[in-house]
Amino acid sequence: MLLQILTVALLVVGCEGRAAKTAAVQLDKKDHMGLDVLRDAQPASVRASCATLRGWHHPVPPCEWPGVTCTDPVNGTRRAQVIDLRYCGLTVLPAAALVWDELIVLELRGNLITELPTTVNRLSNLRRIFIEMNHIRELPSAVCELKKL
Secondary structure: HHHHHHHHHHHHHHHHHHHHHOOOOEEHHHHHHHHHHHHHHOOHHHEEEEEEHHHOOOOOOHHHHHOOEEOOOOOHHHHHHHEEEOOOOOOOOOOHHOOOOHHHHHHHHOOOOOOOOOOHHHHHOOOOOOOOOOOOOOOOOHHOOOOOO
C-alpha cells in the first residue's frame, strides 16, 4: 500500500515538472502590443530619461517590466492589470495603446500628456486612472462610459 502511494506521488510530481517546462506563461499578445505602442510613441529623450520606460525592453517578459503588474496566468496567458508610469515625462497616450481590457489601474500622474484619447472607453475594467499634474484641459465624454471607474 505504501509503495502504491509513493508511486502515485512520484507520477504526479513528474507530470507537474513536464507541464512547467513545456507551457510558458506569456502576456496576452494584444496587451503586449499596447505596451510597445505606448513606449514607442514617446520621444527618444523621454524613453531615455524615464527609468521605468528604460526597463521596457525585450527579451525581458513584459510582466517583469517596471511599472507593469499582470494578472495570474489563465490558460498560459497573463493580462496587464496595472500600468504605473508616473513622473516619466510622457507626452502622449496613443489611442492604439488602449487595448488593455483587464486593466484596473492606469497611473499617469505628473506627465506632459495634453489629452486622453476618446478610445479610453476601451478600458472597460478600469477602476482608477490618475491623471493629475498633466496638461489635460478637458476629459473626453468617453470617460463617462467607464462604469467601474
